[in-house]
Amino acid sequence: MMSGEWVRIWRRFAAMLVKEFKQLGRDRVLLAFILYAFTLDVFLAASGVSLSLSSAVTWVQDFDHSAASRELVGRFQAPYFKVARDFDADRDGQAALDSGTAMILLSLPQGFGRDLAQGRGAELAMQVDTTNSVLGFLAVSHGEQIAARFGIESELARRGASARDEAALPGVDNAMRVWFNPNQNDSWFMGISEMLNIATVFSVLLPAAALVREKERGTVEQLMVSPLSPFGILFPKVVAMTCVIVAGIAVTLFLVLIPLFSIPVKGSLLLFFAASMLYVFTTAGLGLFAATVSQNLAQAGMLSILILSPMLFLSGAWTPAEAMPDWLRWLMYASPLHYYLDIAFGILLKGQGAADLALPLTEMGGIGVLVLALGLSLFRRQFA
Incomplete structure (x- = not known):
C-alpha cells in the first residue's frame, strides 16, 4: 500500500475519532453519569459494603x-x-x-x-x-x-x-500468613471489583449507544456510502470509548481508591492500563453485536443487560470457580471479566508481571478477537 493511501486512511480515522469525541461531549447527561460511576459509585461500594461480620x-x-x-x-x-x-x-x-x-x-x-x-x-x-x-x-x-x-x-x-x-499440652501450631491484603480490608476488594464492573458496563454500553445513535438518526447509511469501510466506521468508535473508559479507570485509581482507601499498587501501572485497554477492546465487540441486532437505543440497552448479567455473575468476583457446578464453571471461562479480575488483582495487589499473567492476557485477547470479528461480520451483512 502506497504511503499516500496510508495518509488518507489515517486522516479518515482521525476525523471519525474527533467526531466520536464531539458527539460524546454533547451528551452532558451521559458524561455526568460516567463521572458519577467512576467516582461516587466506587467510593460507596468500597466504604459502604462489607463482607465481614460487624456488630x-x-x-x-x-x-x-x-x-x-x-x-x-x-x-x-x-x-x-x-x-x-x-x-x-x-x-x-x-x-x-x-x-x-x-x-x-x-x-x-x-x-x-x-x-x-x-x-x-x-x-x-x-x-x-x-x-x-x-x-x-x-x-x-x-x-x-x-x-x-x-x-x-x-x-x-x-x-x-x-x-x-x-x-x-500437645497441640497443632497453626501458623497463618495473610498475603496481599494483610488487614483483610474489604474496601480493597470491593473498590477494585466495583471499578472493574463499571468498566465492563461502559465497555458494552458506550459502543452500543454510539452505533445505535447513528442508526436512529439515519447517519449510518450516509457513512456506508462514504469511502469508509465497515472497519473504518466501527474502529474509531471503539478507540474513542476505550480512551474514555481508561480515563475513568485512572480517575478511580488516583482520586478515589489510592488516596481514600490506601490501596497499594504493587505492580506496573503501565501493564495495568495496557491490560485495561485490551479488556475494553474485548468487551466492546459485545456492545457492537448488541447494536447491530438492535433497531433503537431501548433494544440495545435491554440486550446489553442480557449480555452483562452473566458476565458479572460468572466473573468469579462473588462466587469462586471452585464453588460452582462443573457445567457453570466452563461458562465462566467464556467471560472476559473473569480474566480481567485475575489480571487486575494480580497487578495491583500481588505485583505480578506480564510473564505471570501471560495466560489470562492471551485468553482474554483471544476472546476479544473472536467477538470483534463477529460484530464486524454482522455489521457488514446488515448493510451489504
Whole structure:
C-alpha cells in the first residue's frame, strides 16, 4: 500500500475519532453519569459494603443467671457482636428475628453453670438469622468458636489446670500468613471489583449507544456510502470509548481508591492500563453485536443487560470457580471479566508481571478477537 493511501486512511480515522469525541461531549447527561460511576459509585461500594461480620445484634435469654452464663455472654463482644438486650419470652425473641431487630438469639438454660461445674455437658441454643447467608455463616462460626473455647477453659479450670498447664499440652501450631491484603480490608476488594464492573458496563454500553445513535438518526447509511469501510466506521468508535473508559479507570485509581482507601499498587501501572485497554477492546465487540441486532437505543440497552448479567455473575468476583457446578464453571471461562479480575488483582495487589499473567492476557485477547470479528461480520451483512 502506497504511503499516500496510508495518509488518507489515517486522516479518515482521525476525523471519525474527533467526531466520536464531539458527539460524546454533547451528551452532558451521559458524561455526568460516567463521572458519577467512576467516582461516587466506587467510593460507596468500597466504604459502604462489607463482607465481614460487624456488630451483629444479639439478644440474650439467660435462665441460669450464674457466673458461668454471664461470662459466656460477656465473650460475645465487638467488633463481631453487639449484645443489645435480654428477653424472657420465646415469642419476643422470635418476633425480633422475624422483624430483623435481632440477628442472633442466645439462650442459656437453667443449670448451665451447675452442669459445667460438675463436668457434665452443658447446652445452649444459638438461633441465627441467615437471610444473608454470608453473615449468617460467619455469625455461626464465631459463636461456635466462642462456645468451644469457653467449654475447654471451664473444664481445665474444673480440673485445676492453669494457663501454663494448657500451654504445655500437645497441640497443632497453626501458623497463618495473610498475603496481599494483610488487614483483610474489604474496601480493597470491593473498590477494585466495583471499578472493574463499571468498566465492563461502559465497555458494552458506550459502543452500543454510539452505533445505535447513528442508526436512529439515519447517519449510518450516509457513512456506508462514504469511502469508509465497515472497519473504518466501527474502529474509531471503539478507540474513542476505550480512551474514555481508561480515563475513568485512572480517575478511580488516583482520586478515589489510592488516596481514600490506601490501596497499594504493587505492580506496573503501565501493564495495568495496557491490560485495561485490551479488556475494553474485548468487551466492546459485545456492545457492537448488541447494536447491530438492535433497531433503537431501548433494544440495545435491554440486550446489553442480557449480555452483562452473566458476565458479572460468572466473573468469579462473588462466587469462586471452585464453588460452582462443573457445567457453570466452563461458562465462566467464556467471560472476559473473569480474566480481567485475575489480571487486575494480580497487578495491583500481588505485583505480578506480564510473564505471570501471560495466560489470562492471551485468553482474554483471544476472546476479544473472536467477538470483534463477529460484530464486524454482522455489521457488514446488515448493510451489504
